[in-house]
Amino acid sequence: GLTESPDGMIRVFAKEARDHTDLYEMRKQEDGSWSEPEKLEFPARIKLTNPSFSHADGALYYVSDEDIFERGQRDANIWKVQPTADGWGEPEPLDGSLNTGADQLNPAMDKAGTLYFTDNGYDSSGGHDIFMANRGDDGTWTVSAMPDGFNAFKADAHLAVTADGDRLFFYS
Numbered sequence: 001g002l003t004e005s006p007d008g009m010i011r012v013f014a015k016e017a018r019d020h021t022d023l024y025e026m027r028k029q030e031d032g033s034w035s036e037p038e039k040l041e042f043p044a045r046i047k048l049t050n051p052s053f054s055h056a057d058g059a060l061y062y063v064s065d066e067d068i069f070e071r072g073q074r075d076a077n078i079w080k081v082q083p084t085a086d087g088w089g090e091p092e093p094l095d096g097s098l099n100t101g102a103d104q105l106n107p108a109m110d111k112a113g114t115l116y117f118t119d120n121g122y123d124s125s126g127g128h129d130i131f132m133a134n135r136g137d138d139g140t141w142t143v144s145a146m147p148d149g150f151n152a153f154k155a156d157a158h159l160a161v162t163a164d165g166d167r168l169f170f171y172s
Contacts, residue, residue: 110165
């Protein structure tokens with residue numbers, strides 16, 4: 001998966017090597033060319049994947065299997081990090097109201113701040129179903145199912161959403 005920052009200055013993609021997946025970044029240089037890919041050193045055990053820049057806040061949302069010991073989690077969770085002029089802010093997992101004991105994958109956020117993602121928990125009827133979540137004033141996420149008939153019995157994944165939220169692209 002390749003994603004580009006809303007300002008068009010940063011590209012991030014995932015690269016698999018057997019059981020390990022890492023994220024790499026490229027930055028647009030002053031002459032308009034792109035830098036060589038550089039591996040991002042975000043927290044993870046063996047998996048950093050599903051990068052997606054948010055249309056709402058410009059942050060990079062991605063998935064990591066880093067242990068979240070205070071929650072007792074060793075699964076895939078959605079994380080967030082803000083880009084800076086010379087690097088990245090501090091990566092942090094989204095709170096436990098969204099990241100549960102199941103795998104949360106494939107984040108994609110529209111301009112209104114609705115986060116779409118896949119999950120094999122909640123009320124998933126397939127391998128991984130698509131859900132949407134909105135963040136409340138208290139910082140917690142409210143997760144909702146997609147409309148009836150949206151998810152297939154098998155896995156739905158690899159999401160992309162248009163900035164206006166009118167179209168959601170995925171494979172099923």
